[in-house]
Amino acid sequence: MQAYANRLLSRKKSIAFVPTMGFLHEGHLALMKEGRKRGDILAISIFVNPTQFAEGEDLDSYPRDMERDFDLVRKEKVDVVFTPERKCLYEDGFQTYVNLERFPKHLCGISRPIFFKGVATVVTKLFNIVKPNVAIFGQKDYQQLAVIKRMVRDLNFDIEIIGVPTVREHDGLAMSSRNSYLKPEERPAALSLFESLQKAERLCKEGVTDADRIINVAIEIINTHKRTEIDYISICDPDTLDDIKTIEGPVLMALAVKVGKTRLIDNMILTP
Ligand code: AMP
Secondary structure (H helix, E strand, C coil), rough: HHHHHHHHCCCCCCEEEECCCCCHHHHHHHHHHHHHHHCCCEEEECCCCCCHHCCCCCCCCCCCHHHHHHHHHHHHHCEEEECCCCHHCCCCCCCCCCCCCCHHCCCCCHHHHCHHHHHHHHHHHHHHCCEEEEEEHHHHHHHHHHHHHHHHCCCCCCEEEEECCEEEEECCCCCCCHHHHHHHHHHHHHHHHHHHHHHHHHHHCCCCCEHHHHHHHHHHHHHHHCCEEEEEEEEECCCCCCCCECCCCCCCCCEEEEEECEEEEEEEECCC
């Protein structure tokens, strides 16, 4: 992959890159469509990165279907699919990680303390291998996008980072490979994440500025469903991710909820 990227770059071809963990859905395809517009060559990676999963998380059961993924990427006119093996990215003796100081102490980083270290490390490695001019990420994983943008600035990667809006199912559920874990009877509970964001958006537009009041309404909506367990609901500064008490400008509302065994996340920018 590195040799191929070098050849492309020496021929003055620009490379757009979409990293994924596979089991592709319309959200991933939206990133690829954006990438197709932004590079001569569109490269994607499919790699379920072990270093971002903690003990007891779903590394082994994470959904995989390479055949189906390849059919989908062919339709998106992807030029390269990079599918490294685990031992190729993490050989024996591996010990170098990329870690951010502050963003991982917020939101998902509290219940998943090693997650962003794994993400920042693997994305750095993929950037060094694929050598993209531009890389595309989803706003569905808002904190991840913030981490990547910050890392690229802090470490002077010469790569433009693009965020693409969240793609949703017809009923509003944010698309995710992990949605395949949901049982049909868990669907209404899964939808309560987006419902609570929409309700929050309405309250904010109506002039409610007390963040706790909005969060309490969201908690109520989610708790009407059985088998939900709230990890966090936060209204915070979209740049620093620090909690906000009084809404005076655009804020990020982000939440993570376990529905049965499936951990779901979603977010929205609320504008008063
Ligand atoms: P994943 O395969 O889940 O690691 O995701 C790969 C990329 O796709 C990440 O940049 C995600 O933010 C993005 N992504 C995942 N789901 C969605 C979605 N529903 N809408 C937009 N982007 C998404």
